[in-house]
Amino acid sequence: MNLDLYRTEYTKARARRPKGEPPALAERRDEALSRFLELGFPTTRHEEWRFTSVAPIADQPFAPAPPLVGDVCPVDVTPFRFHGVCAAELVFVDGHYVPSLSTRAALLGGARAGSLAAAIAGHAPEIDPFLARVAAFERAPFVALNTALFADGAYVHVPAHTVLEHPVHLLFVSTGGGAAHGSPLLMSHPRVLAVLGDNSQASIVETYAGPDGMRYFTNPVTEIVLGQNAVVVHYKLQRESSEAYHVGTMSVRASRSANCASHSVSAGGALVRNDVVAVLAGEGGECALNGLYLADRQRLVDNHTTIDHATAHCGSREIYKGILADRARGVFNGKIIVRPDAQKTDAKQTNRALLLSEDAQVNSKPELEIFANDVKCTHGAAVGQLDEDAVFYLRSRGLGLAEARHMLIHAFLGDVLQRMPLAPVREGIERVVARQLARALDAAA
């Protein structure tokens, strides 16, 4: 494994940084790089990466993706948009903000959504206290790498008492670099910082997409800070190229009585790892982590979640469901930490997987670390196959085999999808899921 590449890229990236970057941030980035070089890429000897080998990422050289030349995007981003429903839709190509593809028409009440690099250069007041302070990188090599190398990303600020009715869509499209022979594979490290003031409310949708068949590496990190009583509904729709590597982390810090709902949908990618870390840092906080993942062929999807009950009277609900076909593999690890002060915690975790073939497999593990005594924590896991009796029952009423299977799979996923409150976003996600399922079922038939 050769880390020199990353040292060199870091030096180049530092030289390219805009002048306005505050020294404190520059220091954090230096620290992050050193930490990454110390940690290196994880191997399956690391507990957190036991079932997920990132050797394909570690062993191939990647070059940072350059910005578009003349704003001409070689990939049509239209199919990835959520038409007409967004307060703002920011489009990033290979990690770089492209204003000509973005809209910010309907942002109200002093809310901001735009380029993170611009916010840093413009000394937005939320940068210093929060950027690179929510997503810890000391033990997370990919977060460290992102922190060192990110060129741009999104900055969302919703002032106190402001309610955004329509979602902010952050669309990250990778081009794969045009796949010219001999040109290096591209990587991008998009960064998102969203700060919601007290009593504010917003929905944020992140989409990660790329043209099918392209190989590239996306390593995004999202930090969300919730003020008191703030409410965020966050969606992550991962629909990368079937050859792509995607390692993403989202870290949320919730203050007193804040409410965070996360809906993570993984439909694409060859090697996918999603980390979600939610810290309930103030009393009365609530968090719901919902996830859905689909994989076929030889693909691997790994979801690691951590809910940190740091204070008393917080509640968390988590439900992850996966469907695996062919030789695909799924990993689910759900950690729930209940700190000594977090009395009256109420945590519930469920994860279920449906295997559509004999060769598909899932490794799933709940991890409860409970240090308080007056708490309610439950977890349940189940892995199974389609109920053949149910398939026969539906067929015996005239439904075709494919339709019967589809109906049952949809029923399996139904409760996760139904938890998504924004109908236009949910419907868009349902279409992506349906397409992916049709492909997996074709292969399984």
Next chain:
Amino acid sequence: MLTVRNLHARVSGRDILRGIDLSIMFGEVHAIMGPNGSGKSTLARVLAGHPEYEVTEGEVLFEGEDLLGMDPETRARVGVFMAFQYPVEIPGVNNAYFLKAALNTVRKHRGLEELDAMDFMTLIRERMKQLDMDESFLNRPVNEGFSGGEKKRNEIFQMAVLEPKLGILDETDSGLDIDALRIVADGVNAMRSAERSFLVVTHYQRLLNYIVPDVVHVLTDGRIVRSGGKELALELEDKGYSWLEEPVGKR
């Protein structure tokens, strides 16, 4: 309508049906009676096309067509319906949604126009009334949380909606109280016609007081050992099955 010749079938490596012959004419109701484990449900499932059951010998013709060569959905579409002895619970699949999808595939196959939501609801409401079912049922998942009686009634309701040519009822009477039994029997009787036939599998004679069969067959150990008129059912009720258990020839 239905001709079964020398039907042998096995499941999990065991021969269960060991040479069934059966012929049902248009408009007839045949009853199959027999002790537990004699193969009644196996016969019903084989006719419906359950993939677990392997036919090792014999043939089945439905309106002259090779029924065994059809997959289960095709059998349903050409007009074979089996009411399950143990209907399957399907969490997350809504009754109305499922039934509309089923009805429209069946209608399409039969060259009929698909029903839109309005016409479908009109039909459904009428059938539900016939079977004395509550509307709330439509929005519940298929069979999930239903009582035994509700499940059986749901099977007959589905049959009434899908309007098959041959209805196979596998112990639809078991577990029903007398009121429910009457409702179910009325539902079946209302469907009887010169073009529709029924194969009624039952363990008890009771149901046959309400659905009066033309022919009664006794199945023991995978073979039909006796056939007769409706009196045969009464005789069985009196004497039990044991006097028939040793058919002529080898056992």
